[in-house]
Amino acid sequence: MRHYSAFAVAREGLRYHTGWERAWRSPEPKRRYDVIIVGAGGHGLATAYYLGKNYGIHNVAVIEKGWLGGGNTGRNTTIIRSNYLQDSSAAIYEKARGLYEDLSQDLNYNIMFSPRGVLMLAQTQHEIRGYQRTAHANNLQGVSTEFIGPQKVKEIVPIINLEGPRYPVLGALWQPRGGTARHDAVAWGYARACSAMGMDIIQQTEVTGVRTHDGRVVGVDTTKGPIDCEKLGMVVAGNCSVLSEMAGFRLPVESVALQALVSEPIKPCMDVVVMANTVHGYMSQSDKGEMVIGGGTDAYNNYTQRGSFHHIEETVRALVETFPMVSRLKMLRQWGGIVDVTGDRSPLISKTPVENCFVNAGWGTGGFKAIPGSGWAMAQLMATGHSSLAEEFTMTRFREGKFIDESVAAGVAH
């Protein structure tokens, strides 16, 4: 793999950009791998990357039914924050946020991490108390957040309307080192680094079955034939129930549609991410100037990557009351992804009833921010059989009543 650098740009400029190589290979699958990861989204690719980087396991295939990063990883609104309430959540999301800080250098790929700050507005007394509680919890967890008053909110976001028609802005939870990153670049950067380590990323190949012997995984069936493996990681987000069924077990997950939309590009007007969970909408501005907008999920099970129109209307209504200046913006595009939601809104990074078969799923509406930490923990779990970061996120925690309850704390959990 050729190193990307300012020098490389200059060199290629001088020879009409004829020397750039493909960022990753597109090989045919081998008969056997030590580890197969199903799903080339951010979490699957990060798992493969840290298996190689941290544990020297390079005989790895990542199998993707579509194109890499074409699932939720390429469909999300890229909010990165770690101001969660529960200790185990704060630990893994903060690990991820920390890794994002120098991921561009680590991968030699510009993922455009922009720690511009994330504001979560408090618009009811209940939300004030909730966010103050989170701020205290974050202090104890070593996550840098602060509860700020409305005047400070107005200073940070001049375009905000503090006296909205339904809910005034009473304060906000402020995480200065939260922000955004370029979602495709995260997938592409990990893919390029995995390919450089000799791993095979096999796109346009669907896993159609999981083969087991005596309760152990031995391989998968794919649209390109059977492939053997020692260990299997299922990292397929909204399709995790389909994969687990192939392996003969069930997951406490439901798949629903979540949508996002972007506006026409406008001049810079807001240099932080703002989430308004009571009125149910959130917004940030991309480097191109588009306002990136999202809201809530549909209420019913869905695998179509299309959501309901009235949710867009609700989201836009929420943002118009919070930011009156967006009322005349034109929207350019709208799309949906299928998110995998658990009962306590926390993920599963877990062993499964099938030996050597591991699952990483349940990130629901908020897993982009977690990609590096999740891959780190999943690789550790798969390589060594134990990961302290993943310890609490077992698929059996519901049986024991050990919820990692982020549903009350987050409301909208992006």
Next chain:
Amino acid sequence: MLILKCPYCGVDAEETELAAGGEAHLKRFGPGSSDDEFHDYLFMRENPKGVHFERWRHANGCGKWFHAARCTQTLEVFGTYSAQVTEPPQEIRDAITAKRPGWTWREFE
């Protein structure tokens, strides 16, 4: 937009008139049941890619609960039926079979 016919008032209700109520025909497990049964009843919802049975409420209409059979892969609606039954009626099963031969869902087929 999803449109379901309310079997009670006969209205073709648009999604904004309806409230989704999750998996249909749940068996409720309480005291005396095994840990597995109680766990599955509380946390393990069906999440099929394909035929699915659900509860819905005509919330901004007649207010009544009813059942729907839907495909989660295409959003096609196979039919709606009364809430007063514990399993899908034969005509709904036939309507699904006509379009998805060999379908199964939980203990039903």
